[in-house]
Amino acid sequence: MKRWGITIPFSDRMIAESGDLVGELAGLGYTDAWTAEVSGTDGFLPLALAAGWSPDLRLGTAIVPVSTRGPGLLAMSAATMADVAPGRFVLGIGASSPVIVERWNAGTFTAPYGRTRDTLRFLRAALTGEKVTERYETFAVSGFRLDRAPKVAPRIMLAALRPRMLHLAAEEADGAITNWLSPEDVRKVRAEIGPGTELAARLFVCVSEDADRVREIGRRMLAAYLTVPAYAAFHEWLGRGETLRPMREAWHAGDRRAALKAIPDEVVDELIVHGDAATCRARVGEYVAAGLTTPILAPIAVGEVSVPEAVRALAPAAS
Missing domain, CATH: 3.20.20.30 (Luciferase-like domain)
Structure with a gap:
């Protein structure tokens, strides 16, 4: 089914x-x-x-x-x-x-x-x-x-x-x-x-076809999840460890704005369905x-x- x-x-x-x-x-x-x-x-x-x-x-x-x-x-x-x-x-x-x-x-x-x-x-x-x-x-x-x-x-x-x-x-x-x-x-x-x-x-x-707005929302959602140890390890296993490392480092340093900025557009597009x-x-x-x-x-x-x-x-x- x-x-x-x-x-x-x-x-x-x-x-x-x-x-x-x-x-x-x-x-x-x-x-x-x-x-x-x-x-x-x-x-x-x-x-x-x-x-x-x-x-x-x-x-x-x-x-x-x-x-x-x-x-x-x-x-x-x-x-x-x-x-x-x-x-x-x-x-x-x-x-x-x-x-x-x-x-x-x-x-x-x-x-x-x-x-x-x-x-x-x-x-x-x-x-x-x-x-x-x-x-x-x-x-x-x-x-x-x-x-x-x-x-x-x-x-x-x-x-x-x-x-x-x-x-x-x-x-x-x-x-x-x-x-x-x-x-x-x-x-x-x-x-x-x-x-x-x-x-x-x-x-x-x-x-939504407003990709910039979707990515703005998506970055906030992704940062909240992918900094959790289990999800960080999951994406390390999936092969995104180095891509997401700047985001994790900025987040753990307390710089939330830099953490969001460090998430590439392509990662948002891979993980959030939009259009x-x-x-x-x-x-x-x-x-x-x-x-x-x-x-x-x-x-x-x-x-x-x-x-x-x-x-x-x-x-x-x-x-």
């Missing part, structure tokens, strides 16, 4: 104001709606609302962190969502970052690979209704059992940027979720997980041709094209 996803909530409105537009998505050709969990909405509640607004969409988290909830609470949240949308909920989990886990949620960001692996293994057991007593490498659980295990356990996908986590996603999870990459980068990621593993990625899309709607749809098609199973579009309003207009113009039915 060809998948074409969208990010909710939409960037220009609260989730409570999104019912009509979410209700249009399946008719426009979208197959999926995915959330994120950073500092806006949580990952689950928008999907619970969307389940009622659109009974045909697959619904997923991309992603919820494994270290901002306890294992049992994460299992309860996933089980509740799986009960709300049986057979069409995908739980995407990942390590997240020190800022989100420690600075914003008073957690501990240690052993990100191990914590993600252990949480995956715990959830696999817990979501079947099994009673779990297990000492994992990064935490222990004693006597946990869901009172309401879902009739259909959700598929579980992992946020993965480099080979070790990508291999875990391919070997033990139901797919990999990645971010901030070009179509050519998709080929390198796909080579690590093989042809049969679902690969999803959030693609930031600006339906008129037809150009954007064609660019997303390049990602799919390179091996991306599930594009998750995240339209960003630029200039005269509103987010609802972009959502409709980017849909498969518009082509």
